[in-house]
Amino acid sequence: MTWEYALIGLVVGIAIGAVAMRFGNRKLRDQQIMQNELNKSKAELEEYRQELVGHFARSAELLDNMATDYRQLYQHMAKSSNNLLPDLPVQDNPFNYRLTGSEADNDQAPVEMPRDYSDGASGLLRSGDRPRRK
Secondary structure: OHHHHHHHHHHHHHHHHHHHHHHHOHHHHHHHHHHHHHHHHHHHHHHHHHHHHHHHHHHHHHHHHHHHHHHHHHHHHHHHHHHHOOOOOHHHOOOOOOOOHHHHHHOOOOOOOOOOOOOOOOHHHOHHHOOOOO
8 A cells, every 4th residue: 555655646746746847947938938929920921921922013013004004105195296297307206216006015115125245346356456476
């Protein structure tokens, strides 16, 4: 019977010790607080990312509308300048660039891309300045 009381006391002591360690351990509490803060920060970050995606989607839509409106305005001005100033030479017309029908329908105005080279030879490799070998 003594062994039984000792065994029961041991089990109860272990249970009480485990509960005391669980709720009394400062590091464990701090770890739980940090985990909660981390989860909250992750949720806020995801919410911010969703707001950012929505913002850029709306901005892209507004820019697309603005480009379409600008293109329509330019086409209107080009037609009006031709109708109102029929005798004006092409080079004097401020709207001398005309969108063709396919460009207007395509919603893509041609853009002259800058080149990364010059028209003629320049720098060290000019044809007249080559050093001659002996």
